[in-house]
Amino acid sequence: MILHSSTTVTGHIQGDDDLQIDGRVNGILTLKKNLNVSKGAIVQAHIQAQNVVVSGVIVGDISAHKKIELTPYARVIGNLQAPQVVISEGAQFKGKVDMGNLEDNQEALPVSPKMSVTPNPSLAGIEDMLSTESTRMTQSPGNQLPPISTAFKTIIHGVKRRLL
């Protein structure tokens, strides 16, 4: 089916055959086969089809079961989702691309959540440091200066309390 340049459709288009848009479409496109948005066409729609070839202007998300191709004349703002995405030189595009296949390998990738699981690693380190320091102080045989070591201990405890 061809929607010529003088034709405007507003709403939901569903179809089992190929569709070529030369005109304007605003709304939703749900196609079982291929969509071709010609040079000069202006489409503002959420698009779902098997293959999508864009030479015109599209504002909206495009999802294809097989392939999305942006030719050199394409001007697209929106997100692309398809196993194959081709963006030719000259095409203008703003949005996300999702080829879907990364999800299978995601477990193999080093992901950061493990790092953030340990609560405040810097604070834990300080606690260790303080406890070793204080034991060293109590074990120190320097009985000649007991008031200083106890004073130091209270300072350390104060710091510890403030940090924890």
Next chain:
Amino acid sequence: MPKTIIGKSFIIDGEVSSSDPLVIEGTVKGMIQSDDSVMVDSGAIVEAEISSPEVEVSGRLIGNVLATSKVELKDSSHVVGNLKAPSILIADGASFKGNVDMDA
């Protein structure tokens, strides 16, 4: 002048407008407007308001038709709605329910 054909497998829910002839073979719900002509083919299912200089119906239509020139209901047509046009033709065999207004 290129005809825009809404194919058999297509369903449009909304508005279709064109300055060229429109041929409906599939399903359209909503509104159809053409500056040239609208043809509802046999097999088409239309639930829409149609406005165009010329309207020809061979399929099923539920909705009002406003034509500035002519409305023609062919023998295979099933139409429920009001027709307004200076010239209205209803063929033998057509089924129609609604008002006819031929006021110029």
